[in-house]
Each structure stands twice: as C-alpha cells, then as structure tokens.
Amino acid sequence: MYRENEIMDGIADEKARREADETGDLIINMGPQHPATHGVLHLVVTLNGETIKKVEPHLGYIHRSIEKMCESLTYRQFIYVTSRMDYLSAHINNHACALCVEKGLQLEIPERAQVIRVLMDELTRIASHELWWGAMAMDLGAFTPFFHAFRERETINDIMEETCGARLTMNYMVPGGVMADIHPNFQKRVKDFLILYKRKIKEYDELVTGNIIFQNRMKGVGYLSAEDAISYGCTGPTARGSGVSCDIRKLYPYEVYNKLSFDEILETEGDSFARYMVRLREMNESIKIIEQLIDNIPEGDFQAKTKAVLKLPKGEFYTRVETARGELGVYIVSEGGMTPYRIKFRSPGFSNLSALDHMARGSKLGDLVAMMGTLDLVIPDIDR
Amino acid sequence: MSGEELKIKIIQLLPSATFEEGGEFLNINVEAKDWLAFAKQLRNEEALFFDYLFCLTCIDWNTHLTMVYHLTSTKFRHNIVVKIKLDRNNPEIESVSQIWRTADFHEREVYEMFGVNFLNHPDLRLLILPDGWEGKNPMRKDFEDPVNMIKL
Numbered sequence: 001m002y003r004e005n006e007i008m009d010g011i012a013d014e015k016a017r018r019e020a021d022e023t024g025d026l027i028i029n030m031g032p033q034h035p036a037t038h039g040v041l042h043l044v045v046t047l048n049g050e051t052i053k054k055v056e057p058h059l060g061y062i063h064r065s066i067e068k069m070c071e072s073l074t075y076r077q078f079i080y081v082t083s084r085m086d087y088l089s090a091h092i093n094n095h096a097c098a099l100c101v102e103k104g105l106q107l108e109i110p111e112r113a114q115v116i117r118v119l120m121d122e123l124t125r126i127a128s129h130e131l132w133w134g135a136m137a138m139d140l141g142a143f144t145p146f147f148h149a150f151r152e153r154e155t156i157n158d159i160m161e162e163t164c165g166a167r168l169t170m171n172y173m174v175p176g177g178v179m180a181d182i183h184p185n186f187q188k189r190v191k192d193f194l195i196l197y198k199r200k201i202k203e204y205d206e207l208v209t210g211n212i213i214f215q216n217r218m219k220g221v222g223y224l225s226a227e228d229a230i231s232y233g234c235t236g237p238t239a240r241g242s243g244v245s246c247d248i249r250k251l252y253p254y255e256v257y258n259k260l261s262f263d264e265i266l267e268t269e270g271d272s273f274a275r276y277m278v279r280l281r282e283m284n285e286s287i288k289i290i291e292q293l294i295d296n297i298p299e300g301d302f303q304a305k306t307k308a309v310l311k312l313p314k315g316e317f318y319t320r321v322e323t324a325r326g327e328l329g330v331y332i333v334s335e336g337g338m339t340p341y342r343i344k345f346r347s348p349g350f351s352n353l354s355a356l357d358h359m360a361r362g363s364k365l366g367d368l369v370a371m372m373g374t375l376d377l378v379i380p381d382i383d384r
Numbered sequence: 385m386s387g388e389e390l391k392i393k394i395i396q397l398l399p400s401a402t403f404e405e406g407g408e409f410l411n412i413n414v415e416a417k418d419w420l421a422f423a424k425q426l427r428n429e430e431a432l433f434f435d436y437l438f439c440l441t442c443i444d445w446n447t448h449l450t451m452v453y454h455l456t457s458t459k460f461r462h463n464i465v466v467k468i469k470l471d472r473n474n475p476e477i478e479s480v481s482q483i484w485r486t487a488d489f490h491e492r493e494v495y496e497m498f499g500v501n502f503l504n505h506p507d508l509r510l511l512i513l514p515d516g517w518e519g520k521n522p523m524r525k526d527f528e529d530p531v532n533m534i535k536l
Contacts (some may be wrong), residue, residue: 068523103408128395190506230436230458246460250463289472316407318439329454344441346454354489376497382510 010088025053030368032061038135039379043356050364055357063383070343075101075310078340083169085345086381088128091120093127094173099254100319100330101175104312112300113177115293120160122286123190123356126197127156128324129283136373137208138277140217145208152200154194157188168236170314175310177303190294193289204280216272222359223372225270232358233351236326238375241275243268248322262288272367274373283380311338325349325376349381385431385462393432394464395427409454409465411475413438416468420478426455426464427483433457434464440491442498449475449498451487470500495524 025048032042066085068077079097095117102109103290134149150170150345157167162168162183208214224234229242229361239246247264249257262285267274312334320329326348348376352375360368385393387410394401400419404411414422425535426434439454453466470477479502491502492511499521502508510517520527 058511060514063512228485231485232482233437237436246458318408320438327438330437331441332453333443333454342441342443344439346439346441350489351486354486358485 024048027287034057038075038377040112040333041377041379041382044085045365045368047365049191050199050366052360052363052365052368053240055360055368056293057353057356058171059383061383062380064380066384067343070340074218074338075340076310078343080169080171082345083171084380085347085384086323086325086328086349086378087168088131088378089124089325091124092173092321094171095121096254096319096321096323096328096330098173098175099321100332101310101312101317103332104315104317104332105175105306105310107176107304107306109177110301111256111298111305113231115301116178116298116302117173118255118257118260119190119290119293119297120164120170120178121157121161122289125282125286125324127153127160129279130156131375132279133204133208134326136376137214139369139373140214142208142214146245148203148207152193152197155189155196159189162186162189162352169202177301181302182250182297185382187294189289190228191237193340194291194294197287201283209276209280215273217367217370218271218276218374219269219366220271221363221373222272222275222360223270224355228358229270230357234355235348235351236322236376237265237275238279238326238352238355240265241278241374242268242270246327248320248327250373251318254319254321256293260289260292262286273369273373274347279376304332309338311336320346323348325378325381326352347381347384349375349377349379350384353382367377385460390432390464392460393429395403398422398430407465409463411465411467413467413469416470416477418480419466420480421516422457422480423453423478423483426466433459435459437480437486437490440487440494442494442500442523444498444523446472446525448472449500451494453480455467467474469505475500475502476503478503479508481505497521499524 025046028045030048031041032046042058044056044058045052060257066081071080079094082093082097085093110366130149130153134146136144160170161167163186164172224242226242226244229244233244239240242264245264250264263282265278269277314336315334317332318329320327328348329346332340335341359371390410391403400415402413416433426432434455434457436456436458438456441452443450449471449472450468452466456463477500479491481491491505494500495502495508496510496513512536
C-alpha cells in the first residue's frame with residue numbers, strides 16, 4: 001500500500017529518468033527518514049555535480065487530514081486536534097481556533113484570560129525558537145548548542161506542565177478563555193526564567209552567532225527577495241528576513257497586543273543568516289512582552305460564561321495569528337450547526353516550504369540543510 | 385481603500401461581478417471564465433495591488449464546488465475574498481500560479497482533495513496523497529472510506 005517501494009524503485013517517472021541519464025544529472029532522495037528534515041519530509045533533489053538544479057518536496061507522510069476530521073467534531077472538540085498540527089506552538093494553534101470560534105459567537109473575553117493567553121503564546125514562541133536554534137546548529141554539525149537550548153526550553157516546559165498539565169500539546173485555550181486559572185507559582189517561576197534566560201542568552205551569541213565557520217555557511221546562502229517572499233506566501237521570520245513586514249501581532253492586533261510595546265524585527269539581506277538573526281532577536285522581543293505583563297495580570301475570571309453546546313451562526317469566519325513560524329489562518333464555514341461545515345488551516349509551514357525550490361536552485365547540496373534549518377519546518381504543520 | 389471604494393473600482397474592472405454582504409471581508413462572486421483576466425487586473429492595477437494570496441481553498445456544497453481566494457495587499461492592507469462557483473461533475477478553472485506563486489502548492493492540494501482541474505498549471509500532480517491514488521477525492525462530502533475513516 002505504501003509508496004516507499006515505488007519511490008525507491010524509480011524516482012519521478014520514466015521521462016525524467018531518461019532526461020537525467022542524458023544530461024548526466026543525479027537524482028537523490030533526501031528523506032523521508034533523514035535526520036536533517038526533522039520529521040518525515042521527502043525531498044527529491046536533482047543535482048548536477050554538487051549543484052542543485054531542482055528540489056521537489058513530496059508531502060503526506062504524516063498527513064492525518066485534520067481538516068476532514070474537524071468536520072465531524074464540535075466546536076469544543078476540534079481545538080484539541082489542532083495542538084497536533086504545529087506541535088511546537090500548540091498554544092498558538094489553539095489560540096487561533098479559539099479566536100475564530102469566539103468571532104463567530106461574538107464573545108467578549110475577560111481581560112485576565114487575554115493576558116494569560118498572550119503570556120502563554122510568548123513563552124511558547126521562545127520555547128519554539130530555542131528548539132529551532134539547537135536543531136539549526138545541529139544541522140550544521142555543532143552538537144553542543146542543542147543541549148544549551150534544551151536547558152532553557154525545559155524550564156518553560158516545566159512552567160507549562162504546572163499550569164496546563166502537559167508539556168507539549170497543552171490544549172489550554174478554549175472558546176471563552178483558558179481552561180483553568182494559572183498555577184499560584186506561575187508568576188514566580190516565569191520571573192525566575194527571565195533571570196535565567198537573560199544570563200544565558202549571551203552564550204548563544206558567543207557559541208554560535210559569532211562563529212566564523214557558522215557565518216560563512218549562512219551568509220549569502222538561500223537568498224529570497226522581498227517580492228518572491230510575498231509571491232510565495234512566506235510569512236513569519238522567513239519573510240521578515242527579507243524585509244517584508246508581516247507580523248500579525250502588529251498588523252491585525254488581537255487580544256492585548258495593541259497595548260504592548262515591542263518591535264517587529266526586520267532584516268533586509270534575505271539570506272539564511274538574516275532569517276537566523278530575526279528569530280534570535282525575536283526571542284528578546286517576547287521577553288519584553290512577558291516582562292510587561294507578568295506583574296500586571298488583572299484580577300477576574302479566566303473564562304467567559306458560554307453555553308455547554310456551542311453553535312456558530314451561518315456564515316464564514318477567518319482569523320489569523322502569528323505563530324512561531326508565521327501566519328496561521330483559520331477559516332471556518334458554518335451552516336449553523338454544532339460542527340463546522342468546512343474548516344481550512346492556512347499553515348505557515350506549507351507556504352514557506354514552497355519557496356525552498358526557488359531558494360535552493362544553483363546552490364550546493366550541503367547548503368540545502370542550512371536553508372531548511374532557517375525555514376524552521378515542522379512537518380505536521382505542513383501536512384496537517 | 386475602504387470596502388465601498390473597492391466595490392466601485394472592481395465594478396469598473398468587471399461589470400458582471402456581484403457582491404455578498406455580511407462577512408468580515410468584501411466578498412466578490414466571479415464567473416470561472418472571467419477569473420484569469422480578473423486576477424491579473426487585481427494583481428497589476430496600481431490602486432488595488434493585491435500581491436499576497438494568503439488563503440486558497442475549496443468548499444464542497446454537494447450541489448456545486450466553490451473556490452475561495454483570500455487576497456490582501458501588502459502596500460494598502462485591504463482585503464478581498466473572491467468566490468467562484470464550479471460545476472461539481474466537471475470542475476475546471478484557470479490556474480493563477482503564474483500570478484501568485486504560492487498558488488502552485490495550494491492548487492495541487494485542492495486538485496487532489498477536491499478534484500478540481502486547474503488549467504495551465506505548470507505541474508499538476510498529487511502532492512499529499514500517495515502516488516497512484518485511485519478513486520475519489522477525500523475532502524468531498526460524499527467520500528467514504530470504511531477502513532480508515534472514523535465517524536463520530
């Protein structure tokens with residue numbers, strides 16, 4: 001049933017193989033079980049010598065048809081499935097879905113819930129970028145940074161575990177607010193984390209950013225112009241590395257983001273190093289947001305009063321939020337029932353990946369891994 | 385541009401377009417035969433400049449399919465939604481992957497999931513489904529898979 005055999009027998013079709021024979025091109029498979037693809041992504045790479053002529057992603061190895069599944073789940077249930085999409089920013093996925101349902105219900109969220117949501121989002125963003133940083137360095141052959149990154153990431157996961165009861169798929173945000181109030185230790189532990197983080201973040205630059213070997217492998221590699229970034233639908237740090245302003249938190253503010261002071265990080269070089277710097281500097285902006293909110297969590301309810309069975313009115317609802325990887329859009333078409341008629345997740349990874357072929361053409365095979373690292377691909381987010 | 389200004393401008397470009405009220409964005413209904421020329425105008429017209437296609441999807445309404453294009457302009461920050469009705473038995477529409485390159489992957493996804501045939505698409509192949517997939521399109525409402533599908 002499964003297609004690995006067919007693929008291993010003959011990649012692409014007969015015509016492509018004959019062409020490759022004539023021109024002396026080499027077609028190789030990268031993945032689906034390759035350590036640098038961070039999951040089950042399969043790239044068919046056409047090479048001439050060591051130069052990349054074409055990169056063709058083959059998707060679907062972890063496709064669970066979450067959109068179809070959601071059509072038979074109620075508006076309370078479907079949110080839990082979405083934690084499994086982009087598992088590194090589970091909170092933000094839940095947040096997007098909760099916002100979309102709330103838009104349909106025209107529900108006002110208590111301010112305490114809004115602040116808790118933003119705090120959780122930003123902690124998630126830091127945790128996600130930390131993992132990316134460690135994995136990125138590992139892709140380039142440096143093993144130690146991975147442990148440095150996980151040292152801080154574990155602290156965040158512990159905070160999450162205390163309040164949400166889970167470390168990865170939290171399922172904490174529900175329509176109307178958050179599932180439960182924050183743990184009494186939450187504020188103290190987040191403040192401890194801020195102190196720890198500020199002490200350790202310098203090591204990141206010392207260990208990796210300033211390293212001349214690292215810079216040589218990143219600078220001028222995987223160039224993406226601003227026009228191409230928009231045309232390919234790139235969002236998040238991938239597009240901001242090319243100087244495209246696309247931070248949903250700034251452009252279409254949700255929750256309390258419009259009351260906070262933080263900067264949208266932009267770099268204009270458009271190469272791998274620019275994307276790297278955007279993510280690294282974005283973590284500091286998240287720290288800024290957390291600092292502004294952690295002592296100012298308003299008193300009140302953590303959840304608005306909602307009916308036991310949620311029914312969205314007939315119509316269409318679209319929300320977008322900024323995940324760690326870019327713009328996540330949730331599009332719900334409702335026929336007035338308990339379940340969505342059609343739901344579409346516009347995932348950031350799917351669009352970001354489509355630019356990989358354009359970026360990689362003409363560069364060396366070894367640089368492909370560096371490019372994929374700076375795209376920050378999470379495969380379940382691409383396949384859904 | 386505000387919704388009203390967009391409406392006036394779009395009526396000038398395409399008199400046969402109709403509008404739907406009530407949603408968050410301005411909804412425009414377009415005929416499939418006008419789509420490619422209209423899409424080019426949306427992208428290239430100075431005052432509109434819809435350069436970012438942020439969502440492309442399809443809805444199966446049992447009687448017909450509807451293609452939904454969410455467009456925004458990174459320069460002016462106005463949004464529109466273009467909807468196109470397609471025949472369910474023989475859905476065909478012009479590809480816009482030459483105008484917005486993100487449409488390449490999104491159209492391939494719609495092609496396999498809904499069976500919409502995109503004319504002049506550079507590389508219309510299965511993207512997510514296994515090679516050699518036979519039978520129906522999984523995201524259609526009448527798709528049945530007794531082995532792998534769980535109904536709640």
